[in-house]
Amino acid sequence: MHIISFANQKGGVGKTTSAVNIASILGTLGKSVLLIDLDPQGSATSGVGIQKKAIKYSSYDVIVGKCNIKEAIIQTTFKNLSVLPATMSLAGAELEIAFQDKRESYLRDILNELRYEFIYDYVIIDCPPSLGMITINALVASSGLVIPIQCEYFALEGLTQLMMTIKAIKARYNPNLIITGILVTMFNARQRLSSQVLSELEKYYSTLVFDQKISRAVALGEAPSFGEPIFYYSKYSKGSLEYQSVAKEIILRTEGIL
Numbered sequence: 001m002h003i004i005s006f007a008n009q010k011g012g013v014g015k016t017t018s019a020v021n022i023a024s025i026l027g028t029l030g031k032s033v034l035l036i037d038l039d040p041q042g043s044a045t046s047g048v049g050i051q052k053k054a055i056k057y058s059s060y061d062v063i064v065g066k067c068n069i070k071e072a073i074i075q076t077t078f079k080n081l082s083v084l085p086a087t088m089s090l091a092g093a094e095l096e097i098a099f100q101d102k103r104e105s106y107l108r109d110i111l112n113e114l115r116y117e118f119i120y121d122y123v124i125i126d127c128p129p130s131l132g133m134i135t136i137n138a139l140v141a142s143s144g145l146v147i148p149i150q151c152e153y154f155a156l157e158g159l160t161q162l163m164m165t166i167k168a169i170k171a172r173y174n175p176n177l178i179i180t181g182i183l184v185t186m187f188n189a190r191q192r193l194s195s196q197v198l199s200e201l202e203k204y205y206s207t208l209v210f211d212q213k214i215s216r217a218v219a220l221g222e223a224p225s226f227g228e229p230i231f232y233y234s235k236y237s238k239g240s241l242e243y244q245s246v247a248k249e250i251i252l253r254t255e256g257i258l
C-alpha cells in the first residue's frame with residue numbers, strides 16, 4: 001500500500017486538482033485507490049461527486065476516534081476509487097489533537113489497520129494549505145509526497161520552508177518518507193516568468209521535477225463543479241492526457257515498473 005500525500009502550505013497551487021485527478025486515473029489503470037480528503041473545505045470530496053448529505057462519518061471522525069475508518073469510507077461511482085470524505089468539522093481537529101500524546105501519528109496508526117488487508121494499492125491524501133498538525137499527520141503516515149507548484153514569484157521560497165519541514169519529519173517520525181516528485185501546475189510556457197521559475201526549479205531540484213508539466217486548462221477548472229475527475233469529464237482533453245502521463249510517472253517512481 002503506497003501512501004502519497006499531496007502537500008504544499010501555499011494555497012491554490014493545485015493540490016486538490018492533482019490529488020483528485022491522479023487518484024482517479026490510478027483507478028482507471030487498475031489500481032485500487034483510496035482518496036483521503038484532509039482539507040475542511042472538502043473540495044476533493046465534492047470533486048469525486050460526493051454530496052454533503054451522503055456523508056455519515058468524515059476524516060475528522062476517524063482521526064478523533066469516533067468511528068472506524070471503514071465505516072467512513074465511501075465508494076465513488078468511478079472505477080476503483082473510494083474516498084474518505086472531509087467536512088468542516090475537520091477544522092476543529094487541529095486544536096483537539098494539539099495537546100495529545102502521539103498527536104502526529106494518529107493517521108499513521110489508523111492507516112496501519114488497512115495495510116495488511118490488502119484492499120488498496122494507493123492511498124492519495126489531499127492536504128490543507130498549512131503545515132499544521134493535519135498536514136504533519138499526513139506526512140508522518142506517508143511513504144511518498146507530491147509537491148504541486150505553480151511557477152510564480154515566491155514559489156521557491158515556500159518550497160524551501162516545506163523542504164525543512166520534510167527534513168524534520170524524516171528525522172523525528174518517518175525516515176521512510178521520500179519526495180515522489182515536484183509537479184508543475186497551471187503552467188504556461190509562453191509566460192516568461194513561468195519559464196524562469198521552472199528553470200530555477202530544475203536547477204535546484206532537477207530529477208525531482210516530473211517530466212510532464214500540467215498546463216493551465218479550462219476543463220480542469222470546470223470538472224469539479226460537475227463532481228467529476230477530468231478523465232471522466234473530458235477524457236481526451238489536454239489536462240486529462242497530461243495527468244495520465246503524470247500518473248504513469250508516479251507509478252514508475254513508486255513501483256519501479258509500469
Ligand SMILES: Nc1ncnc2c1ncn2[C@@H]1O[C@H](COP(=O)(O)OP(=O)(O)OP(=O)(O)O)[C@@H](O)[C@H]1O
Pocket residue numbers: 010011012013014015016017018039043127128129185186187214215216217218220221222224239
Ligand atoms: N491546470 C489547471 N488549469 C486551470 N485551472 C486549474 C488548474 N489546476 C487547478 N486549477 C484551479 O485553480 C484553483 C486552485 O486549485 P486547487 O483547488 O486544486 O488548489 P489547492 O492547492 O488544492 O488549493 P487550496 O490550497 O485552497 O486547497 C481551483 O479553482 C482549480 O479548479
Ligand SMILES: [Mg+2]
Pocket residue numbers: 015016017039043126127128
Ligand atoms: Mg485543496
